[in-house]
Amino acid sequence: MLVLVAGSSGLLGRALVAELRAHGHQVRKLVRRDPATGDEHRWNPPAGTIDDAALDGVDAVVNLCGSPMTPGRWSHARKQEMKDSRIEPTEVLAEAVAERGIGTLVNASGIDYYGDTGSAVVDESVRAGNGFLAELSAQWEQATQAAEDAGARVVRLRTGVVLSDRGGMLRFLKPLVQFGLGAKLGDGHQFVPWISLPDHAAAMRFAVEQAVLRGPANLVAPNPVTNAEFIRRLGSRLKRPTPWFVPKAAMRLVLGSDAVEPILNSHNARPKALVDAGFTFRHERLEQALSVVL
Numbered sequence: 662m663l664v665l666v667a668g669s670s671g672l673l674g675r676a677l678v679a680e681l682r683a684h685g686h687q688v689r690k691l692v693r694r695d696p697a698t699g700d701e702h703r704w705n706p707p708a709g710t711i712d713d714a715a716l717d718g719v720d721a722v723v724n725l726c727g728s729p730m731t732p733g734r735w736s737h738a739r740k741q742e743m744k745d746s747r748i749e750p751t752e753v754l755a756e757a758v759a760e761r762g763i764g765t766l767v768n769a770s771g772i773d774y775y776g777d778t779g780s781a782v783v784d785e786s787v788r789a790g791n792g793f794l795a796e797l798s799a800q801w802e803q804a805t806q807a808a809e810d811a812g813a814r815v816v817r818l819r820t821g822v823v824l825s826d827r828g829g830m831l832r833f834l835k836p837l838v839q840f841g842l843g844a845k846l847g848d849g850h851q852f853v854p855w856i857s858l859p860d861h862a863a864a865m866r867f868a869v870e871q872a873v874l875r876g877p878a879n880l881v882a883p884n885p886v887t888n889a890e891f892i893r894r895l896g897s898r899l900k901r902p903t904p905w906f907v908p909k910a911a912m913r914l915v916l917g918s919d920a921v922e923p924i925l926n927s928h929n930a931r932p933k934a935l936v937d938a939g940f941t942f943r944h945e946r947l948e949q950a951l952s953v954v955l
């Protein structure tokens with residue numbers, strides 16, 4: 662297949678491009694700067710433009726765009742950028758998919774879609790929750806509508822916490838644990854819906870290839886663990902004790918209530934759509950994933 666990838670320079674995008682190419686697919690990349698290689702094409706999401714040639718003969722579009730949601734206090738301007746950098750590019754790509762009659766759009770979204778769901782088991786039938794990230798995720802998914810209306814197969818990837826040594830949550834957490842500062846957050850009871858980067862890339866390829874998968878899909882491993890268990894296993898892998906805890910109130914005070922959502926909200930999420938469609942995980946247990954990615 663010929664696959665056009667937006668957000669290909671990011672952690673998930675780089676892994677997807679490698680995965681697709683390793684399995685015989687052709688990849689084109691959309692970039693916001695001047696193209697540097699033959700497989701790159703220019704686009705400008707705020708202006709709503711895509712180099713025409715980028716779309717010729719494309720079988721599927723994958724959208725992994727978005728400004729970083731890194732820890733720290735989230736100002737109003739930063740939150741607006743988080744929204745604009747996701748919703749605008751998605752609308753532009755969905756319109757292009759509709760206009761050019763492209764068969765498939767695989768679009769990033771987040772497990773934060775569900776809001777804080779406590780210990781309840783969450784599959785794709787659960788409705789959107791409350792909070793900044795839940796509302797952003799719902800709008801992000803809604804931005805694919807033009808493609809769906811035109812008859813394209815749209816897959817909405819509700820990605821959990823992707824585990825990799827090269828980026829994402831572990832890039833922040835690993836040095837803390839290595840310095841002996843590994844701590845559970847709050848009471849540590851909140852569920853962490855993790856997935857290994859290799860499984861995430863494989864699941865995205867599966868979403869591109871398998872016509873049976875459409876609509877929302879939780880990209881999380883089948884066995885989420887609590888935050889306390891996650892920190893304990895990470896400490897054990899890195900051979901460091903993790904006796905500390907950070908009170909929730911202190912985190913809210915320092916970071917603000919929106920920025921703590923991705924770390925304090927609980928998602929006991931399951932990959933029902935993926936499993937029902939026949940996807941098999943390589944790393945079903947956290948210990949396996951940590952031993953591979955660290």
Ligand SMILES: NC(=O)c1ccc[n+]([C@@H]2O[C@H](COP(=O)([O-])OP(=O)(O)OC[C@H]3O[C@@H](n4cnc5c(N)ncnc54)[C@H](OP(=O)(O)O)[C@@H]3O)[C@@H](O)[C@H]2O)c1
Pocket residue numbers: 667668669670671672673674692693694706725726727728729730745746747750769770771772820821822823824828829830
């Ligand atoms: N990593 C995770 O654990 C995780 C979990 C859930 C959801 N997600 C979502 O999945 C997507 C990809 O994640 P990632 O970890 O690969 O992120 P990343 O490493 O930060 O990469 C983000 C990509 O988005 C592009 N981008 C940034 N701002 C943009 C804008 N204003 N317009 C268009 N493109 C823009 C960047 O391209 P340039 O090179 O042009 O800047 C880059 O290729 C993000 O939307 C993220 O929120 C990630």
